[in-house]
Amino acid sequence: MRQALFDFWDPLFRARGExxxxxxxxxxxxxxxxxxxxxxxxxxxxxxxxxxxSRMAEDWAARTGALALDPRQPDTASARARPILLEDVDRGFCEEGLFHLINLAPVSGGLLMTARTPPASWPVRLPDLRSRLKAAEAALIEGMDDAVLTGVIEDFLRARGIRPSADLAPYLVRRIDRSVSAARDVVERLHEASGPDHRPVSRALAREILGDETENLDLFDI
Structure with a gap:
């Protein structure tokens, strides 16, 4: 039985320089x-x-010596002398704890938060916290563009020990959803399709597993 890709493995967790x-x-x-x-x-x-x-936040935490806390139960007593990282804050947080950490941020070394939605849209009961979040600086990251999605696909291929043809990743970028899960899925399908005989993992194999969905797009490959 072939070993599945580890669920916790994230292709964006590379060395900083990569x-x-x-x-x-x-x-x-x-x-x-x-x-x-x-x-x-x-x-x-x-x-x-x-x-x-998350990759960017953990890289920052490693560089600054930041302490990662659970936004639902933050240990605010440990936040007085070092930077703090809170991940996925919009999925749930302690309002009193978050308010305290925001107030400490100017003197504690900084507070970095990650979320899928802007802080001004988070449901908040405390008026003072709501005003802090509306004023918070937000850095927006767009969905995966071609460069990032290509890197994700190549990392999943590398994790599988697959040496693809040079035109495979650019071909896949134009045909799959722009998400980590879609990249993981197509690489798993390629791995399975290569079989015990280790068929070359190429654009031809990708066309085979993707089926009729891509046949009408072949003119763009010329």
Missing amino acids: FVVSPGNAGACARLEAWPAWSAGCLVLVGPEGSGK
Whole structure:
């Protein structure tokens, strides 16, 4: 039985020098590099799933010595002497704890948050916290562009030990959804289709597994 790709493996977690900087994330990367010169010491990375915000946030935390806390139960006592990272804040957070961390940010070394939605849209009961979030600086990351999606596909292929033809990744970029899950799925299908005889993983094999969905697009490959 073939071993499935590890669920926790994220193709965007590469060495810092290999991270794909593209037009969709360049602005957010620049704001991370500007630390600690953030408005009121806070920055929110906002982007869809698979956009690389967790990779960027963990890279920042490693560079700054930041402490990652659970936004639902943040240990605010440990936030007085070092930068703080809160991930996926829009999925749930303690309002009192978040308000306290935002107030500490200018003197604690900074507060970085990640979310799929802008902070002004988060449901909040505390008026003072609502005003803080509306004023918080947000760095937007767009969905995957060609450069990032190509890098994701190539990383999944590499994780499988697959050496594809040079034209495979560009071909797939034009045919799959722009998400980590879609890239993972197509690489798994290619891996299975290669079979025990290790058929070459090429554009021809990709056309075979994608079927009729791509046949009408062949003119764009000329």
